[in-house]
Amino acid sequence: MRPFALPSMSLRFVPVWRRNLLVWRKLAGASVLGNLADPLIYVLGLGYATYPDAEREAVVQAHPRSEHFKEDIIQAFYDGIRHKPQTTFGAKRACTSRSAPSSTIRRATSRMS
Numbered sequence: 001m002r003p004f005a006l007p008s009m010s011l012r013f014v015p016v017w018r019r020n021l022l023v024w025r026k027l028a029g030a031s032v033l034g035n036l037a038d039p040l041i042y043v044l045g046l047g048y049a050t051y052p053d054a055e056r057e058a059v060v061q062a063h064p065r066s067e068h069f070k071e072d073i074i075q076a077f078y079d080g081i082r083h084k085p086q087t088t089f090g091a092k093r094a095c096t097s098r099s100a101p102s103s104t105i106r107r108a109t110s111r112m113s
Helices: 013-044 053-062 069-081 088-099 102-112
Strands: none
């Protein structure tokens, strides 16, 4: 008797594999579309023109932007996820925010405008 023998192959895995494949095929399109479309909506401002000028102006009046809006929004984003660094998203953002001093962020965002 060998102490470390490979398990014998069986076809019992086929129904489980098939079920997983069917579920993946059903959900893959929506998952990929959601991951691509969601950032595009924000980055491109899709739907911005559908709001009347008066409504957009009311939002700007209610939530005025500071002089350092870009830096402030990055800090607010970090503050919102810093309590959960164990998640991949939180760990990535926490490392990025901690490693870059605010002057670096300020220079980088000023080049974007």
